[in-house]
Amino acid sequence: TSADGLNGNKYSSLYIDPNERLWVGTEKGISIYQDGELSQFHPHKIKGHIVRIYKGSGKDVWYINEEIDSIYRFDGQQSSLIFEKDEGINPFLTLQEGGLLFAADKNIYRYTDQNLTDLDFPDYSIADLYQSANGAIFAATEDNGLYKLQGGSWVQKNEGIGWRMG
Numbered sequence: 001t002s003a004d005g006l007n008g009n010k011y012s013s014l015y016i017d018p019n020e021r022l023w024v025g026t027e028k029g030i031s032i033y034q035d036g037e038l039s040q041f042h043p044h045k046i047k048g049h050i051v052r053i054y055k056g057s058g059k060d061v062w063y064i065n066e067e068i069d070s071i072y073r074f075d076g077q078q079s080s081l082i083f084e085k086d087e088g089i090n091p092f093l094t095l096q097e098g099g100l101l102f103a104a105d106k107n108i109y110r111y112t113d114q115n116l117t118d119l120d121f122p123d124y125s126i127a128d129l130y131q132s133a134n135g136a137i138f139a140a141t142e143d144n145g146l147y148k149l150q151g152g153s154w155v156q157k158n159e160g161i162g163w164r165m166g
Contacts, residue, residue, distance in 0.1 A: 005038035006031045015053040017061060025050030025063065057098035064089050071102065071111075082111055093129040101129055101137065108139060121154055122147070 002009050008026030015023040022033040023041070027049045030041035049066040056062050059076030070084040071092075083089070087105035094100050099112030101119075103126035108119040124141040131137050137149040147154045 002028075007040055012049065012051050013053040013063075015055065015061065017055070018059065023053045023061065023063075025053050030063065052092060054092060054094050054100075056094055056100070060098075062092070062094065062100060064092060069104070071100075083109065083116060091126065091129050093131060096131060096135060101131070103129060103139075119149065119154075122156075 006024060006026060007030065008028035010027040011024060012027070013023075013025035015025075017023065020034070024031045024033065029048065030050050030053070032039050032041050048068060050063055051066040052062075052064045054062040056073065061074040062082075063072050063074070064070070065072070066089075068084065069086050069089055071082045071089060072079050073082050083102070083104070085104055087107075089102055089104050092100065092102040095110075095112070097112070099110065101108065101110050103109075103121075106121065106123050106125055108121040108126060108129070110117045110119055121139065122144070124144040126139055127142045128140040129138070130140075139147045139149075139154070141147065144156070146157050148157065149155075
């Protein structure tokens with residue numbers, strides 16, 4: 001609890017990094033527990049509801065601040081703002097090849113090699129994102145079926161899955 005040194009009392013995300021530090025996302029920021037000690041994580045003076053903390057490639061840690069609809073990347077040394085837009089960020093997927101894929105409002109974005117790309121998704125609310133073992137990317141919508149990213153375009157499939165996962 002906050003009486004024990006955590007940023008807040010409402011926990012929304014937990015992550016254990018390769019250095020065996022426990023990251024705790026709360027309604028007031030991030031706390032890190034390591035070697036029996038709690039510390040506050042305040043890059044960019046970030047405060048607010050940290051709703052998700054994710055593993056990236058290497059030492060990367062990604063975290064989403066719901067209060068200001070932003071995504072940050074911590075590379076083991078410093079944090080960088082990756083995305084900020086008043087649209088709500090959900091869902092979020094770390095990619096096998098590094099980087100991430102995320103939905104904001106009715107768009108899907110890919111962030112790799114410090115480049116942010118809008119993947120031009122049709123105008124539907126996105127419920128979930130998935131990457132198969134072979135690297136294929138899928139998007140499930142709330143009201144308009146399943147889509148697969150093929151050759152840079154989204155292809156819809158409503159009647160049964162019928163796709164090869166690769």
